[in-house]
Amino acid sequence: MNFNITLLPGDGIGPEIIAETVTVLETIAGKYGHTFNFTELLMGGCSIDKYGSSLTDETLADCQSADAVLLGAVGGPKWDDPKAKDRPERGLLALRKGLGVFANLRPVKVHPALVDSSPLKPEKLQGVDILVIRELTGGLYFGWPKGRDVKDGRERAVDTLEYYDYEIRRVMELAFSLAKGRKKKVTSVDKANVLESSRLWRQIAVQVGAENPDIELEHTLVDTASMRLITGPAWMDVIVTENMFGDILTDEASVLAGSMGMLPSASLGAGKNGLYEPIHGSAPDIAGKGIANPIGTILSSAMMLRHSFGLETEAAAIENAVDATITAGARTADLGGMLTTKQMTAEIINKL
Ligand code: NAD
Numbered sequence: 489m490n491f492n493i494t495l496l497p498g499d500g501i502g503p504e505i506i507a508e509t510v511t512v513l514e515t516i517a518g519k520y521g522h523t524f525n526f527t528e529l530l531m532g533g534c535s536i537d538k539y540g541s542s543l544t545d546e547t548l549a550d551c552q553s554a555d556a557v558l559l560g561a562v563g564g565p566k567w568d569d570p571k572a573k574d575r576p577e578r579g580l581l582a583l584r585k586g587l588g589v590f591a592n593l594r595p596v597k598v599h600p601a602l603v604d605s606s607p608l609k610p611e612k613l614q615g616v617d618i619l620v621i622r623e624l625t626g627g628l629y630f631g632w633p634k635g636r637d638v639k640d641g642r643e644r645a646v647d648t649l650e651y652y653d654y655e656i657r658r659v660m661e662l663a664f665s666l667a668k669g670r671k672k673k674v675t676s677v678d679k680a681n682v683l684e685s686s687r688l689w690r691q692i693a694v695q696v697g698a699e700n701p702d703i704e705l706e707h708t709l710v711d712t713a714s715m716r717l718i719t720g721p722a723w724m725d726v727i728v729t730e731n732m733f734g735d736i737l738t739d740e741a742s743v744l745a746g747s748m749g750m751l752p753s754a755s756l757g758a759g760k761n762g763l764y765e766p767i768h769g770s771a772p773d774i775a776g777k778g779i780a781n782p783i784g785t786i787l788s789s790a791m792m793l794r795h796s797f798g799l800e801t802e803a804a805a806i807e808n809a810v811d812a813t814i815t816a817g818a819r820t821a822d823l824g825g826m827l828t829t830k831q832m833t834a835e836i837i838n839k840l
Contacts, residue, residue, distance in 0.1 A: 490523045491797055494554040496531040496547075496583075499567075499576060500770025501780035502560025508782040508833040509558065509789050515837050516793070516802050527554070531583065532562025532576035532770075542579025548586045552761070556796040557587065558789060559765035564772045585625050589755035589763050591659045592622040592734065593666075593791070596741045596751060599814050605746030605823055608718065615722040616744055619670065621663045622734025624755055626655040627685070629731050651685045651730065656692040662756070663728035664700045670725055673704045677713045677729035677737065689730060710737070717741055742767055747822040749781030752788035754795050762796045764788040774821075778828045781820040783810055786836060809839040 495510070497503035510526060517524050529547045536542050542562070551557045562576035598606065598616040606613055631648030638644065660676070667674045676693040678686035690707055697705035708716070710733045716724065717740050729737060742748050748768035755763040766784030774780055787810060794803035818835045819825020827835070 489797070489799075490525070491555045492525045492527070492553075493792075494551050494557045495526050495528040496551070496557060496559045497528065498532040498560040498562040498770060499534055499564050500561055500772045500775040502532075502562065502770055504560075504775075504778060504780050504829050505766065505782045505785040506558065506560040508829055509785045511833060512786050512806065512837060512840070513789055515840050516806065519805075519840065520799070520802050522799070522802075531559070531579050533564055533567040535579065536567060536574055536576065540574070542574050542576050543582045543586075548583065551583060551587060551763075554761065556761060556792045557583075557763045558785075558792060559583075559763060560785065561766065561768060561770040563770050564775075581629060584755060584763065585630070587755070587761060587763055588625070588757040588759070590623065590625045590655065591662050591756050592624045592738075593754045593756065593795075594620045594622065594738045594741070594751060594767055596620065596738075596745055598744055598746070599750075599811065601814050601817070602746040602750075602823065606744055608721075608744060612719070612721065613744060618721065618724050618741060618744075619666060619726050620734060620738050620741055621659060621666070621726065621728045622738060623651075623655065623659045623728075623730045624734075625731075626651050627731035649683065649685050649732075651688060653688065653692055656689050656730075657696065658758075660693055660696040660728060663726055664696055664703050667703050667726040668700075672702060673706070673725045675713070675724055675727045676705065676707050677710050677727055677733055678707065679710050679733070680707070681709060685730070693728075713737060714740060717744070738767060747781060749784050749820065749822045750787075751784050752786075752791050754788065754791040756795060760796050762792065764792040764796075778830065779821045780829050781822050782829050782833050783814075783820075783836075786810060786833070805840055806836075809836045812839045 497506040596618045598613045603610040628649045631650035680686040680690045751767045790803040790806035793799040
C-alpha cells in the first residue's frame with residue numbers, strides 16, 4: 489500500500505527523533521511491501537525563523553491533504569518572549585484545529601522492566617494500562633473572549649471555558665467505542681461541582697453511557713482523578729476528559745511510565761487523517777546531544793499505522809520490537825542508560 493506522510497520535525501530534539509522514526513518506518517515499508525512517501529516541512533519556532541509564522545497556510549494545506557502527519561516537538565527558550573506576535577505553540581493549536589483532530593489518545597502502559605524508573609512504588613504500578621482521551625479542540629484553550637485589558641484601573645486577563653454539546657458527544661462516543669475493545673469501563677473526568685461546562689460534560693456522558701449499556705461509566709472530579717492516578721492507577725482504564733484537565737492529567741500519568749520520552753499520542757478527528765506525536769516537548773536541555781529517547785515518537789508512528797492506515801500487524805510489530813528492546817535492557821539516558829538515540833533505534837530495528 490502507498491501512503492503520504494507529512495513530517496513536521498519542529499524544534500529542539502524534534503528533528504533527531506523524527507529522523508530515527510523514519511528509519512523504523514522505512515524498515516517496516518521494506519518488510520511488508522508498502523511505500524511511505526515523506527514530505528518534510530517546517531512548523532513551530534523554525535518556521536517563525538524562516539517564514540515569520542509558526543504554521544504557514546501552505547504547510548497546513550499539505551498536512552490536510554496527507555494521509556497522516558508525524559510531528560516531533562515545537563518550542564524552546566528562543567521563542568519564549570510572552571510579547572511575541574507568534575509562538576510555536578500557536579502553530580500547534582492551529583494545526584490541531586485545521587486538521588479537525590478533536591480527540592487526543594494517550595496510552596500509558598508501564599513496562600515491567602521499567603517499574604524502577606518510576607517514582608511510584610512497584611506494587612502500585614502492577615497492571616497499569618490506561619488510555620487517556622483528551623478533548624483537543626475546545627475548552628479553555630480556544631474559548632472566546634480571551635485577552636488582557638485594563639478595567640476599573642486594574643490590569644485584567646480573561647480566558648473562556650466553552651463547550652458545545654456536539655464537541656462533548658463526539659469525544660465521548662470515541663471513548664465508549666475504544667472501551668469496547670478494552671476492559672469496558674469509562675471514567676469521565678470533570679469538575680461538575682463547580683463548572684457549568686462540566687455539568688454539560690456530565691450530562692452528555694450520562695446520555696452516551698445510556699446508549700452503551702455494556703460499558704461501565706463512572707464520573708470522577710478532576711481533583712480526585714489526579715490523586716487516584718498516583719494512589720491507584722491500575723484501577724483506571726479509559727479516561728475521557730476536557731482539554732485542560734487532559735493536558736494536566738496526561739503529564740501526571742506520564743510519570744508512571746518512568747520517562748516522558750516513552751509515551752506516544754494520536755490525535756484523531758472524523759476522517760482517517762490524524763496527527764501523531766510523542767507527548768513530550770522539544771527538550772532544549774538535551775537538544776543536539778543525540779541522546780533523546782526516540783521511543784515516544786516510534787510508538788506514535790505505530791499508532792499512525794494502526795489508526796490512519798489500518799496496518800494493525802505492522803503497528804504491533806513496532807510495539808513488540810520496542811517491548812523486546814526494553815526487556816533486553818536497552819536504555820537511553822532518561823531511563824538511566826548510556827545508549828544514544830541512534831543506538832536505541834538500531835536495537836529496535838534489529839527486533840523488527
Ligand atoms: P519537555 O517535555 O521538552 O522536557 C521535560 C524534561 O523531559 C526535560 O528534562 C527533557 O530533557 C526530558 N525529555 C523530554 N523528552 C525527552 C526524550 N524524548 N528523551 C529524553 N528526555 C526527554 O518539557 P519542557 O522542558 O517543559 O518544554 C520544553 C519546550 O517544549 C517548551 O518550549 C515547551 O513549550 C515545549 N513543549 C512542546 C510540546 C509539543 O511540541 N507538543 C509539548 C510540551 C512542551
